Amino acid sequence: MKNNPALVSKNMYFQFILLTLCFAAWGTAANMTDPLVKVFSKTFSMSALQSALVQFAYYGAYFCLAIPAAMINKRFSYKTGVLTGLGFAALGAFLFYPASQSMVYSHFLAALFILAGGLSILETSANPYVMNMGSVATSTRRLNLAQAFNPVGTNFGVFLAATLILPNLDKADALQRSLMSESELKHIISNELSAVMTPYVGMACVLVLIWFAIAMSRAPKFDTQVTESEHHFVFTQVLKRLLNNTHYKYGVIAQFFNVGAQTCVWTFTIQYTMHALGTDEITGGQVLQYSMLLFLVSRFIMTWLMGFIRPAKLLFIMTISAALLCIVMLLTSNLAGVIALILISACLSLVFPTIYALALKDLGPDTKFGAAGLVMAIVGGAVMSMAQAWAIDHFGIRVSFIVPAICFVIVAAYGLFDLKTQTKNAKPVY
Secondary structure, eight states: OOOOOOSSOGGGHHHHHHHHHHHHHHHHHHHHHTTHHHHHHHHTTOOHHHHTHHHHHHHHHHHHHHHHHHHHHHHTOHHHHHHHHHHHHHHHHHTHHHHHHHTOHHHHHHHHHHHHHHHHHHHHHHHHHHHTSSOGGGHHHHHHHHHTTHHHHHHHHHHHIIIIIGGGSOSOOHHHHHTSOHHHHHHHHHHHHHHHHHHHHHHHHHHHHHHHHHHHSOOOHHHHOOOHHHHSOOHHHHHHHHHTOHHHHHHHHHHHHHHHHHHHHHHTHHHHHHHHHTOOHHHHHHHHHHHHHHHHHHHHHHHHHTTTSOHHHHHHHHHHHHHHHHHHHHHOOSHHHHHHHHHHHHHHTTHHHHHHHHHHTTOGGGHHHHHHHHHHGGGHHHHHHHHHHHHHHHHOTTGGGHHHHHHHHHHHHHHHHHHHHTTTSSSOOO
């Protein structure tokens, strides 16, 4: 009887554990950021579109820094990329302190851009790093397992936002704030922005600790052996090969719309809940927390199911289900809509790592730059959240959920495409 390959190579357990901490760290950062759209909208009395610049700065940084990250990985190693990303992310998080003192919106956007730029480098490096820590046959499941700790971080991020940020928002609305004296308004804004700053500075300290742990750990052998061909490569040739690879190219498009859908759903969970239930930001934050908990549990369930069901098939089923749930939200703005909103997170749980692994399959020496393209696709979070914010300003929160619904349908099409193109293979790679 032939033994199944181990999920993680025995000599890489410690490095794998350290990398799962990185997955949790960027999950925390991302989901502390989602409520900031609502926070800044209230604090600075801005429209949904203006406050959505938070997501534009965050995901725009992912787009800008992915290629430099790939160059670091190509020239040096995945470990170097991970350390570089952690360093920049910590710096960006620390910059929330001077931003809270200046009380200028653009300073927060700059801090977010640096933080997210570091996370872009980190993610571009960590995902393929994990995929190489064992057999190719188990790479998709291994990445899903590592990514399962991302929602541990997302839940912690939502918890921090729900307990340290949202409860410290003053009850005064935009009209009431416009009637306040300058000193009174400044005092309120100062308190609100201090609440925003605290968890980010705390996270920066944690990132520094992870940096030291990884810096002192021994890199796997495959990561220290950089071949001569990796030192001398022609970027235009790599880019041409990637663009000619239909399976990879469609994977990047699918990832763009997946992250766009995910960002839309979680960014506007609070607003939808407030509208549907006639409640406040605190209850909206609690609904977001329920969504993250379901996302966490579902990620482990989906990783287990991939031992029996093709990842592409699960991808198709879950994303079509998510699109239908968005339609339910669009048609019913009540408790049923809120329940549908929460259930979408279960559907989202497997999507990112599954697209990532399917798109990178069989790229060989082009994997490091292929990974960069998939991380650049995260800019979909910026573009689609801005699109939904525009829809909110013009048509209302309920109708706006047609935006993620369309995104989910496009992602489902990629799952169907993979199923059809891989049918010829005798045995699918799980």
